[in-house]
Amino acid sequence: MQHDPAFEQLVNEIRPHIKECTITDIKKRLDNNEAFVLIDVREDHEWVQSRIPQAIHLGRGIIERDIGATVTDKNTEIVLYCGGGFRSALSAFNLTKMGYTNVISMDGGVRAWKESGYSLES
Secondary structure (H helix, E strand, O other), rough: OOOOHHHHHHHHHHHHHHHEEEEHHHHHHHHOOOOOOEEEOOOOOHHOOEEEEEEEEEOOOOOHHHHHOOOOOOOOOOOOOOOOOOOHHHHHHHHOOOOOEHHHHHHHOOHHHHHHHOOOOO
C-alpha cells in the first residue's frame, strides 16, 4: 500500500523512540509459548478477515483509551502489529508515553506474516 509521505515521515520520526521486532522473532516466541500480550491494532473489518493466532484486538482508534482495562500491569510485555508496521509503531509510541515500559511493534505486520507462510486465524 502506498502511504502519504507525511504519514511515513511521522512514523520514521518516532521509530528511534520505540522497540521493534521481526515477524520471525514473534513466530519463534509463539512457538515456544513465551508469555507476552499480542495485540492487533488494525481496523475491525481487518481483524474479522484474519489475524495472528493468540492475538487480541484493540484497534488503533481505541487502544489508548482501553489498554488499561486489558493490560493492567504497565510492565507487561506487549507486542503490537497492524498491516505493515506503521500503525503499530504509532501505537507503541503512544503506549510508551502512557507509561507502558515493555511495548514492541512488529515490523512488517500481518502482511509479512502471511507472505512468510505463517498461519492466520479467520
